[in-house]
Amino acid sequence: MTYLAKPKFRHPKLPTNELGYTRRDYEGAVSTLCAGCGHDSISAAIVQACFELNLPPHRVAKLSGIGCSSKTPTYFLGNSHGFNSVHGRMPSVLTGANLANRDLVYLGVSGDGDSASIGLGQFAHCIRRGVNMVYIVENNGVYGLTKGQFSATADKGSKSKRGVGNMDSPIDLVSMALLMGASFVARSFSGDKAQLVPLIKAAIGHRGSAFIDCISPCVAFNNHPDSTKSFDYVREHNEAVNYLDVMEGRAPITADYAPGTVRHVTQHDGSVLRLRKLAPDYDPTDRLGAMAYLQERQAAGEIVTGLLYIDERAEDLHDRLNTAEKPLNRLGEAELCPGSRALDALNAQLR
Ligand SMILES: Cc1ncc(C[n+]2csc(CCOP(=O)(O)OP(=O)(O)O)c2C)c(N)n1
Numbered sequence: 001m002t003y004l005a006k007p008k009f010r011h012p013k014l015p016t017n018e019l020g021y022t023r024r025d026y027e028g029a030v031s032t033l034c035a036g037c038g039h040d041s042i043s044a045a046i047v048q049a050c051f052e053l054n055l056p057p058h059r060v061a062k063l064s065g066i067g068c069s070s071k072t073p074t075y076f077l078g079n080s081h082g083f084n085s086v087h088g089r090m091p092s093v094l095t096g097a098n099l100a101n102r103d104l105v106y107l108g109v110s111g112d113g114d115s116a117s118i119g120l121g122q123f124a125h126c127i128r129r130g131v132n133m134v135y136i137v138e139n140n141g142v143y144g145l146t147k148g149q150f151s152a153t154a155d156k157g158s159k160s161k162r163g164v165g166n167m168d169s170p171i172d173l174v175s176m177a178l179l180m181g182a183s184f185v186a187r188s189f190s191g192d193k194a195q196l197v198p199l200i201k202a203a204i205g206h207r208g209s210a211f212i213d214c215i216s217p218c219v220a221f222n223n224h225p226d227s228t229k230s231f232d233y234v235r236e237h238n239e240a241v242n243y244l245d246v247m248e249g250r251a252p253i254t255a256d257y258a259p260g261t262v263r264h265v266t267q268h269d270g271s272v273l274r275l276r277k278l279a280p281d282y283d284p285t286d287r288l289g290a291m292a293y294l295q296e297r298q299a300a301g302e303i304v305t306g307l308l309y310i311d312e313r314a315e316d317l318h319d320r321l322n323t324a325e326k327p328l329n330r331l332g333e334a335e336l337c338p339g340s341r342a343l344d345a346l347n348a349q350l351r
């Protein structure tokens with residue numbers, strides 16, 4: 001059985017958002033993942049973020065590749081557009097969809113196997129093109145769906161459930177995203193909903209390629225004491241550089257923190273990010289500084305989380321290509337056909 005429908009009954013007093021929708025309206029089918037899988041917590045965070053943002057579900061397009069992580073779009077936003085592509089190919093399908101219709105919120109969901117192995121090239125090119133999207137990697141360090149082989153994000157020295165050590169150097173997708181020019185880069189943990197929900201909300205409000213590496217333990221194959229992607233290990237080594245509140249619309253900015261401990265960032269959609277600094281010297285607008293900091297803290301055994309980088313003035317692929325504002329399926333003949341005189345002139349140029 002690949003999916004189960006949820007019962008339609010709901011409590012009449014469930015809270016509703018500004019659109020009159022309940023949280024249930026943003027859910028999907030009942031999850032068939034292992035009980036306790038980190039991926040389910042990420043789905044719940046996506047549901048919460050979209051509910052709080054008052055997003056009309058039909059304005060969201062969710063796309064994925066192959067893996068347990070890539071199955072998750074079935075379990076959230078059941079009323080949104082969805083496309084489950086092939087292994088590692090989500091980024092190019094998302095890019096094409098985004099070029100055809102810029103009016104939707106694009107949510108790419110992938111795994112560490114999907115994005116750091118077979119799809120590494122697709123990941124890199126999608127990020128460097130500045131596709132306006134939220135790209136979430138549900139990172140468990142293994143290929144969960146195919147029974148727990150190490151993935152390319154597994155740390156050197158980390159041991160499998162059967163005690164075999166991983167000898168290869170890991171690929172850090174956050175560092176790669178920074179290198180490739182992502183304009184919003186974050187890392188979080190599926191066990192920290194208070195951090196993850198505002199990060200997803202902020203990423204949705206960002207115009208440009210927003211990448212979130214979310215450590216998401218695989219309870220079936222990679223949650224043992226010698227794993228560096230287990231719930232216990234991540235909780236013990238998690239060092240958040242900041243905490244985030246997202247203020248939508250024109251909400252007043254209240255100064256209820258000590259001077260210098262809060263930073264405000266205004267996004268394209270008018271929302272304001274209030275960043276409470278936990279690492280006082282960390283500057284999330286300094287790409288080179290972020291790269292150096294991440295390397296340094298990684299060498300010290302820390303897992304750095306939070307909003308790691310943001311470019312407030314980012315432009316997206318459409319800005320760069322100067323494309324038509326209207327989705328392609330809404331362009332009429334008058335806009336698509338320039339007329340015979342213009343065509344003759346064009347042909348003449350090519351002779
Ligand atoms: C072209 C192709 N190669 C290999 C596979 C087998 N396969 C399915 S899922 C997967 C890896 C999934 O790992 P990840 O993306 O980390 O997802 P997880 O299950 O860990 O969430 C692989 C190798 C496939 N489905 N298609």
Ligand code: SF4
Nearest residue numbers: 034037068144218219
């Ligand atoms: S195998 Fe691992 S990743 Fe897949 S559903 Fe189970 S716990 Fe989650």
Ligand SMILES: [Mg+2]
Nearest residue numbers: 111112140142
């Ligand atoms: Mg995985």
